Amino acid sequence: MEEEPVPVTASTSFSSNDGNGGQSVKECEHMIQKSLRTPTVKFLKDHLEKAGCIFGDKFIKAVHCDKKISGGYVRGEGILVCSNHMEIQDEVNQVVIHELIHAYDDCRAANLDWANCAHHACSEIRAGHLSGDCHYKREMLRGYLKVRGHEQECIRRRVMKSMRANPYCSEAAAKDAMEAVWDVCYNDTKPFDRAP
Numbered sequence: 113m114e115e116e117p118v119p120v121t122a123s124t125s126f127s128s129n130d131g132n133g134g135q136s137v138k139e140c141e142h143m144i145q146k147s148l149r150t151p152t153v154k155f156l157k158d159h160l161e162k163a164g165c166i167f168g169d170k171f172i173k174a175v176h177c178d179k180k181i182s183g184g185y186v187r188g189e190g191i192l193v194c195s196n197h198m199e200i201q202d203e204v205n206q207v208v209i210h211e212l213i214h215a216y217d218d219c220r221a222a223n224l225d226w227a228n229c230a231h232h233a234c235s236e237i238r239a240g241h242l243s244g245d246c247h248y249k250r251e252m253l254r255g256y257l258k259v260r261g262h263e264q265e266c267i268r269r270r271v272m273k274s275m276r277a278n279p280y281c282s283e284a285a286a287k288d289a290m291e292a293v294w295d296v297c298y299n300d301t302k303p304f305d306r307a308p
């Protein structure tokens with residue numbers, strides 16, 4: 113008997129721009145190299161290695177994406193950054209950090225099952241929270257105004273968006289799973305002491 117195949121795409125993050133312009137693959141590779149020198153990315157890389165997951169030179173790749181996504185993490189392969197949807201260095205850093213949280217979750221939990229809506233929701237909540245995807249400055253750039261409690265609302269919105277790409281979770285199942293694991297996963301800031 114063969115084992116059940118794992119879903120090809122573990123997680124996908126969505127682009128907020130329409131993909132007009134963007135960077136070439138080569139330029140994006142350069143931006144990825146730059147992001148590897150930032151303290152947060154270095155920190156996550158160290159912790160991945162401490163958890164026993166060494167990543168090589170080709171772990172984070174720039175690719176051209178036809179879909180309206182900013183990047184993704186694929187188990188066993190690594191992180192993809194969609195060059196044509198990246199405008200500035202900050203966006204590349206965000207995608208790299210977001211996807212590194214997924215890679216870290218995949219690494220630390222041997223039984224993580226991306227087809228399981230609660231597992232997927234938990235990693236998206238953490239990636240959204242810990243990557244600063246919903247930092248108020250970025251939300252203002254997206255045209256959302258900062259209000260009290262807005263950060264969590266922003267994370268919820270982005271978790272649901274990412275989970276729409278999961279063929280194993282209906283909209284209702286994704287929402288239920290997200291609410292069920294919210295408190296535990298939002299407060300789980302590992303490997304950080306608290307959200308950076």
Ligand SMILES: [Zn+2]
Pocket residue numbers: 123124125210214235236239274
């Ligand atoms: Zn994600």
